[in-house]
Amino acid sequence: MSDEKTGAPVLRAHAEEAFAGELAALAARDDRPRPPGWRLSPWAVADYLLGARLPDGTVVTPKYVGPRRIVEVAVSTLATDRALLLLGVPGTAKTWVSEHLAAAISGDSTLLVQGTAGTAEEAVRYGWNYAQLLANGPSRAALVPSPVLRAMADGKIARVEELTRMPSDVQDSLITVLSEKTLPIPELSGETQAVRGFNLIATANDRDRGVHEISSALRRRFNTVVLPLPATLDDEVEIVSRRVGQLGRALELPELPGGAQEIRRVVTVFRELRDGLTIDGRTKVRTPTGTLSTAEAISVVTSGLALAAHFGDGVLRPADVATGVLGAVVRDRTTDQAVWREYLEGVLRDRDDWQDFYRAARELSD
Structure with a gap:
């Protein structure tokens, strides 16, 4: 998508431009009643938001997971x-x-x-x-x-x-x-x-x-x-993965190995600190002052992709996302720093498959 006046590529196209093909395909197949002034029927609008596969094989990507x-x-x-x-x-x-x-x-x-x-x-x-x-x-x-x-x-x-x-x-x-x-x-x-x-x-x-x-x-x-927070870890991982992929393509960032694992780690950290409880339900943790929203998780992973692509070895690694996680969690240097250190030492240190993330986060926290 390019700017009408300059012809230069725009950083982010409006939804009706970015998904024009999906909207046109839905309109062509839409035989349900449409309210006055609507381009699609309510049923087709819901399919556009939630995703669908049309009879001609067109895949309408989900815009909202819920x-x-x-x-x-x-x-x-x-x-x-x-x-x-x-x-x-x-x-x-x-x-x-x-x-x-x-x-x-x-x-x-x-x-x-x-x-x-x-x-x-x-x-x-x-x-x-x-x-x-x-x-x-x-x-x-x-x-x-x-x-x-x-x-x-x-x-x-x-x-x-x-x-x-x-x-x-x-x-x-x-x-x-x-x-x-x-x-x-x-x-x-x-x-x-x-x-x-x-x-x-x-x-x-x-x-x-x-x-x-x-x-x-x-x-x-x-x-x-x-609109509730994503109900499950898998739902939130799916949302973050899809939005990171869309943003990465818009910013012309390459798809890097390691992305799926680090996205799941970032989302897990955010959910545990947001809920005050580990995913397995066994350990209570203190919550920081920030919201640790899904949007912030998307930002952390996208920034990590840029770091890995431009200054790393082409693989998304824990060190690439740890800085963003720390910045999202520690908003108040006194209260949040203590919460983060307690979470690192009390939860992440004991997870065998998280040692690389724990070391990267620990180095930044020292």
């Missing part, structure tokens, strides 16, 4: 007049799922508002081209529509990331949009009404600092779907 019912509830919500709130701890693929839902339903995942403490109401409603505003006064030509307003006008899915990071008054500017499906523009004595096909997906978590509670009035406009 209970099918969660995806079905999310998709069916978007076929109603209620917006969708994807809730979960950091690293549970909320953003990833919202992007792919928008790509499959609207063919456009770019109508995005990124929530931060500094997000202004204009990012949700509209702003103004002040040169035109001063020259000609308020007019449609001077109005700068937000992604939400554009989605309403075009009958597409809008996305709001990190809803709870936005100030409460900015959050509440969505209430009229979601309840009345209308955005008043008093400066023009008019409004924009949503075209059929419009809906909104928001993501939020309640674990990070800087969280603003969602008002009860706004929460009532959403159907909330909680």
Whole structure:
């Protein structure tokens, strides 16, 4: 995929571009009813998210590994007049799922508002081209529509990331949009009404600092779907392996021997420290202050691949991922350092097939 203006390869293509072949194959075989404005039926959208093999042999790769019912509830919500709130701890693929839902339903995942403490109401409603505003006064030509307003006008899915990071008054500017499906523009004595096909997906978590509670009035406009952490070690290994493979291809990193073993090790360390219990259920361990999410595991392994490819011997080894694991675990030098050393000496040292990882981690910790 290349940039339209420069022709240079883009670092990360939008979902509708990266998986255009899968979406086209699903659309060609999709004979189920489609809600107004949808490019695929709800059933086909779920197959796109969860993966499927089509009658012509086309393989649709899974975008989300988890209970099918969660995806079905999310998709069916978007076929109603209620917006969708994807809730979960950091690293549970909320953003990833919202992007792919928008790509499959609207063919456009770019109508995005990124929530931060500094997000202004204009990012949700509209702003103004002040040169035109001063020259000609308020007019449609001077109005700068937000992604939400554009989605309403075009009958597409809008996305709001990190809803709870936005100030409460900015959050509440969505209430009229979601309840009345209308955005008043008093400066023009008019409004924009949503075209059929419009809906909104928001993501939020309640674990990070800087969280603003969602008002009860706004929460009532959403159907909330909680995305859980991967249920099993194998599920999480599968997720990390697939995403690392996709990122590696995008970054043109070679596929290296040793990847499967080190991915399983990283995921095992993260799950044990996150759960406070070893995989076999025999030993309790203290938990660090960080979240140790699946997304962080993906980042650790991808960084390890880059180290092995550019500065190593072409094999992904424990030393390549140990630095990333240490950085993810030890966020607080006082508390987390003690937790990590206790885990190293009390758990990893006694695992016969982990001695190379234990030595690499021990060298970094000394």
